Amino acid sequence: xxxxxKKRIEELLEENMVLEIAQKQxxxxxxxxxxxxxxxxxxxxxxxxxxxxxxxxNECASSRILKLEKxxxxxxxxxxxxxxxxxxxxxxxxxxxxxxxxxxxxxxKIEKLQNQIEKEKQSNQDLETLSxxxxxxxxxxxxxxxxxxxxxxxxxxNSQM
Numbered sequence: 001x002x003x004x005x006k007k008r009i010e011e012l013l014e015e016n017m018v019l020e021i022a023q024k025q026x027x028x029x030x031x032x033x034x035x036x037x038x039x040x041x042x043x044x045x046x047x048x049x050x051x052x053x054x055x056x057x058n059e060c061a062s063s064r065i066l067k068l069e070k071x072x073x074x075x076x077x078x079x080x081x082x083x084x085x086x087x088x089x090x091x092x093x094x095x096x097x098x099x100x101x102x103x104x105x106x107x108x109k110i111e112k113l114q115n116q117i118e119k120e121k122q123s124n125q126d127l128e129t130l131s132x133x134x135x136x137x138x139x140x141x142x143x144x145x146x147x148x149x150x151x152x153x154x155x156x157x158n159s160q161m
Contacts, residue, residue: 002092005082009095012078016102019071023109026064030116033060037120041127058121065117068110075103 082096 005092008078008082009092009099012075012082012095012099015071015075015078016099016106019068019075019106022064022071023068023106023113026068026113027109029060029064030113030120034120037124037127058117058124062117065110065114068106068113071106075099075106079103 079096079100082092082099
């Protein structure tokens with residue numbers, strides 16, 4: 001039983017390490033995507049590229065959250081299995097408590113990532129709205145320029161007569 005418990009604990013520790021690595025990668029990717037979004041927002045041609053970037057950012061973030069939630073659920077299942085097995089050894093109990101704490105920390109990190117993604121989504125929506133407003137302003141300015149040009153041409157024709 002102890003060997004089985006040790007194997008389970010080792011497997012659980014490995015899963016935790018993989019989850020932490022994935023989470024760090026996700027946080028790095030999220031930071032990088034945030035930087036890319038900031039660079040994109042400084043660009044003057046936001047209309048087409050912003051929509052596809054926002055979509056990709058949301059897809060990537062959603063994928064990461066789903067993966068982290070799946071890993072978290074796997075850890076919770078493993079913890080439940082350990083509970084069900086009624087592990088009595090002191091070492092197993094300590095490992096269980098450590099793993100439960102890690103699981104809680106990961107849950108908090110997932111929640112933080114979800115909040116960050118929501119903020120990024122809101123920022124993306126704001127940028128999209130701003131982009132649409134800028135496009136409308138540009139179109140209005142083009143109409144005004146065409147009107148002014150037509151008026152100028154008429155004035156030039158009238159002054160030549």
